[in-house]
Amino acid sequence: MTRVEYGACLVVLLGTLAPFWLGSYWLDIAFLTAMYAGIASAWNVAGGFSGTASFGHGLFFGIGAYTSGALFYHFGTSPWLGLVLGALLAALAGVLIAWCGVRYSIRGLSFAVLTLAFAEIAWMFVSTFEPLGASRGISLPPGAPGLASLQFPSARTSFLAGLAFLALCQAVAWTVHVTPLGFRFRAVRENEKAAQAMGINPVLVRVTAMALSGALTAIAGTIYAQYLLFLDPRTFFGPDVTIKVILFTLVGGIGSVWGPVIGAALLYPAGEWLRAAFGGQVPGLDILFYGSLVMVCCLTFPSGIVGTIGRLVGHAKRSPTPGAPAA
Amino acid sequence: MLLELDAVSAGYGKIVVLHGVSLAVDGGECVAVLGSNNAGKSTLLRVISGLVAGRGGRVSFDGDDIGPDSPGRRVSRGLVQVPEGRHVFADLTVEENLLLGGLRLRSGARRRARLAEMYDTFPLVARLRHRQAGTLSGGEQQLVVIARGLMAEPKILMLDEPTLGLSPVAVDGVLDVLLGIRKAGTTMVVVEQNVQLCFDLCSRGYVLRQGRVVMAESMDRLSADGLKRAYFA
Amino acid sequence: MLFVAGVVQGIVLGIILALVTSGMTLIYRVTGIINFAHGALMAVAMYLAFDLQRSWGVDPLLSSLAIGPLMAIVGWTLFQVLIRPIRRRHHLLAIQVLLGLALVIEALLLMRYGADMRTAENVFSGRFTTVLGVGIELTRIVAFIVSVLGLTALGIALRRSDWGRRLRATAADEMAAHLVGISVTRVEAWTWGIGVAILGFVGPVLADVFKMTPDMGLRYTIVALMIVIIGGGRTMLGTIVGGLVVGLSETLGLLYLPGSYGGLMPYALLVLVLVVNPRATLAMVRGR
Numbered sequence: 001m002t003r004v005e006y007g008a009c010l011v012v013l014l015g016t017l018a019p020f021w022l023g024s025y026w027l028d029i030a031f032l033t034a035m036y037a038g039i040a041s042a043w044n045v046a047g048g049f050s051g052t053a054s055f056g057h058g059l060f061f062g063i064g065a066y067t068s069g070a071l072f073y074h075f076g077t078s079p080w081l082g083l084v085l086g087a088l089l090a091a092l093a094g095v096l097i098a099w100c101g102v103r104y105s106i107r108g109l110s111f112a113v114l115t116l117a118f119a120e121i122a123w124m125f126v127s128t129f130e131p132l133g134a135s136r137g138i139s140l141p142p143g144a145p146g147l148a149s150l151q152f153p154s155a156r157t158s159f160l161a162g163l164a165f166l167a168l169c170q171a172v173a174w175t176v177h178v179t180p181l182g183f184r185f186r187a188v189r190e191n192e193k194a195a196q197a198m199g200i201n202p203v204l205v206r207v208t209a210m211a212l213s214g215a216l217t218a219i220a221g222t223i224y225a226q227y228l229l230f231l232d233p234r235t236f237f238g239p240d241v242t243i244k245v246i247l248f249t250l251v252g253g254i255g256s257v258w259g260p261v262i263g264a265a266l267l268y269p270a271g272e273w274l275r276a277a278f279g280g281q282v283p284g285l286d287i288l289f290y291g292s293l294v295m296v297c298c299l300t301f302p303s304g305i306v307g308t309i310g311r312l313v314g315h316a317k318r319s320p321t322p323g324a325p326a327a
Numbered sequence: 328m329l330l331e332l333d334a335v336s337a338g339y340g341k342i343v344v345l346h347g348v349s350l351a352v353d354g355g356e357c358v359a360v361l362g363s364n365n366a367g368k369s370t371l372l373r374v375i376s377g378l379v380a381g382r383g384g385r386v387s388f389d390g391d392d393i394g395p396d397s398p399g400r401r402v403s404r405g406l407v408q409v410p411e412g413r414h415v416f417a418d419l420t421v422e423e424n425l426l427l428g429g430l431r432l433r434s435g436a437r438r439r440a441r442l443a444e445m446y447d448t449f450p451l452v453a454r455l456r457h458r459q460a461g462t463l464s465g466g467e468q469q470l471v472v473i474a475r476g477l478m479a480e481p482k483i484l485m486l487d488e489p490t491l492g493l494s495p496v497a498v499d500g501v502l503d504v505l506l507g508i509r510k511a512g513t514t515m516v517v518v519e520q521n522v523q524l525c526f527d528l529c530s531r532g533y534v535l536r537q538g539r540v541v542m543a544e545s546m547d548r549l550s551a552d553g554l555k556r557a558y559f560a
Numbered sequence: 561m562l563f564v565a566g567v568v569q570g571i572v573l574g575i576i577l578a579l580v581t582s583g584m585t586l587i588y589r590v591t592g593i594i595n596f597a598h599g600a601l602m603a604v605a606m607y608l609a610f611d612l613q614r615s616w617g618v619d620p621l622l623s624s625l626a627i628g629p630l631m632a633i634v635g636w637t638l639f640q641v642l643i644r645p646i647r648r649r650h651h652l653l654a655i656q657v658l659l660g661l662a663l664v665i666e667a668l669l670l671m672r673y674g675a676d677m678r679t680a681e682n683v684f685s686g687r688f689t690t691v692l693g694v695g696i697e698l699t700r701i702v703a704f705i706v707s708v709l710g711l712t713a714l715g716i717a718l719r720r721s722d723w724g725r726r727l728r729a730t731a732a733d734e735m736a737a738h739l740v741g742i743s744v745t746r747v748e749a750w751t752w753g754i755g756v757a758i759l760g761f762v763g764p765v766l767a768d769v770f771k772m773t774p775d776m777g778l779r780y781t782i783v784a785l786m787i788v789i790i791g792g793g794r795t796m797l798g799t800i801v802g803g804l805v806v807g808l809s810e811t812l813g814l815l816y817l818p819g820s821y822g823g824l825m826p827y828a829l830l831v832l833v834l835v836v837n838p839r840a841t842l843a844m845v846r847g848r
Contacts, residue, residue: 114834124824250659291664378738416729427726427742
């Protein structure tokens with residue numbers, strides 16, 4: 001890990017302790033920040049590490065939420081089981097889509113739009129399909145509070161769940177990054193043909209990337225569904241989560257392990273505060289904030305915040321750092 | 328000297344391809360630039376045309392330092408390149424290709440007149456005028472881009488590997504055309520791997536190796552041995 | 561009867577979407593960049609027409625004549641200020657900055673006009689007409705006619721005019737364009753101007769056809785992107801075909817399939833096109 005990343009780790013660690021001293025309002029925001037950070041990290045494993053960018057992560061988020069939620073609602077299945085099933089289903093979806101992409105030479109932007117198409121198809125399907133609540137959604141009955149039924153009786157418990165999720169995502173991201181797997185990911189990202197010539201199988205790489213990314217995002221979906229206790233097609237299959245997550249990753253530093261987390265930690269709480277404080281008189285301030293920050297970052301921090309700090313701290317001479325985007 | 332390069336270096340990013348290359352071309356001459364692959368021949372032409380920035384050294388045309396000139400400005404001075412790999416405007420017709428070559432001639436009337444001249448000189452091109460350029464064969468495309476280059480009434484016509492990838496028949500056709508251009512008095516710089524063609528066409532030659540000029544002789548003096556040494560030693 | 565209605569409505573919608581998308585196609589072909597702020601810019605044009613009507617009662621059909629040239633300047637400036645200096649550094653940055661711009665536009669529109677759905681009525685609003693026995697809003701037909709005229713004018717200008725030739729040449733081969741003396745940067749800047757100007761002319765006309773909300777931008781950018789992919793992203797004809805495919809599939813889909821299932825027809829077709837046609841793949845930023 002680079003020095004910047006140790007520093008980021010520390011900051012995040014401190015950040016995770018702070019909310020415990022603040023009220024439940026801030027714990028809620030902290031929970032959502034942790035969730036977004038985790039999903040952003042998951043997205044980054046596919047989009048940043050292996051160059052398999054997706055615009056349709058809502059598909060995985062929704063699969064996770066609806067698998068656990070619908071099973072719980074209709075059959076009383078434990079949400080833990082639903083979580084695992086949802087992750088597996090999402091991984092399968094990711095495998096299929098990634099395989100499609102490599103098999104039919106759908107790359108880059110077209111692949112991203114392909115994922116979006118699948119997410120939209122899923123969204124519209126769920127909006128019409130009665131057993132999944134159609135557009136009205138499904139209200140999940142609260143079960144017995146506690147870990148066994150994945151219920152969050154207090155803001156503190158949900159925040160802890162969010163942290164656990166983030167830790168899982170970071171563990172996966174970090175493991176991919178430092179192991180030979182990460183090398184394969186980067187090779188495919190930089191030049192698929194050259195990687196193939198080196199004996200790396202791009203199909204395997206992209207499929208693995210999407211499977212991991214999708215599974216983690218689905219877990220987030222389950223957790224969020226249990227937090228909201230409400231399933232709604234737009235919230236889960238819609239584009240909002242994907243857009244935010246891409247934004248956070250871009251600002252924080254695509255391709256780095258901690259970039260997405262930094263991006264989420266910087267942008268989301270600030271955005272929420274702007275929305276809460278000024279949303280009444282001046283709606284859209286949070287969106288203005290996100291958009292301007294992205295633009296400013298493009299002009300001044302092309303490699304994202306992590307990359308830039310890394311450069312400032314003297315990484316410029318090092319061989320490909322985690323902070324540098326695909327050149 | 329019409330075109331002069333004085334210790335010009337150039338490269339892409341961290342990679343330096345040309346190291347202090349100097350050459351000169353006088354009006355009416357036909358000069359060859361020889362060398363194996365990656366010797367820097369194409370980069371040399373790109374630097375002269377302004378597609379690649381030179382680092383250090385001076386490129387002058389007709390006595391002026393053209394270093395700060397954009398590629399478009401260089402063309403308007405009469406410095407025209409026919410690039411490697413033909414590069415026709417594939418979606419456009421042959422006639423549209425030629426008309427675009429004549430952008431240097433300000434007035435539409437002059438362009439039309441020049442176009443008629445080109446059709447006279449290249450009857451094959453005239454026959455293909457309404458065909459979409461991307462559908463032509465390699466040899467036909469090469470003629471089109473040479474005619475396109477001539478449309479500008481160039482003071483110097485630079486050609487990068489004009490016979491690369493062409494059938495022997497097509498190569499002969501191109502050689503005939505180039506001989507005709509030389510006879511008409513147009514100054515030419517020809518980058519080629521086909522050494523025999525350069526012997527037939529040019530009066531003088533430079534040999535590049537790894538970005539440096541290793542030989543600069545009249546074509547008579549460039550013997551087979553000397554060349555072999557320059558390419559491979 | 562239902563089928564004829566679907567086809568007519570689908571063609572009308574498809575042609576309108578084709579004109580809206582044509583600007584994105586041009587910009588992509590000449591400068592190699594997908595304009596992710598395309599829909600947002602159209603929203604700007606539409607809201608401007610709405611504003612002019614609300615404040616001074618100007619009919620949007622009239623104000624489009626002024627908003628068009630204004631948006632041309634916007635597009636030209638956008639290229640010079642945001643795209644040109646950035647894309648040298650990293651090819652994905654242009655995309656990011658456009659996404660950021662789209663969000664900023666959305667926020668500003670939200671602040672000024674509120675989140676409610678708006679329309680700006682023109683002189684043809686509220687009236688209906690019949691085409692082949694199918695009832696259609698007159699404003700939609702007007703938009704259709706404008707789109708047909710616009711696409712035709714664009715096609716003719718690209719084929720016959722001098723700048724059209726330069727534009728097509730730059731799109732076909734950037735290096736060769738440099739070598740014949742075309743000022744590639746100037747062509748690129750003007751292409752952005754034209755591409756956004758199209759939105760400026762057609763947006764106000766659509767102010768009573770498409771509902772306006774501040775967040776409509778991204779939706780229309782995605783639709784345009786789909787049309788570019790389906791149509792091949794290379795020719796005007798392709799854009800028209802792509803527009804018709806999307807328009808017809810959505811209209812017929814909603815007509816014949818229950819609930820929202822119909823709305824997913826364009827996406828299903830997109831997947832089909834991508835799988836079947838390897839050349840449909842677009843680069844995020846086209847390598848040049």
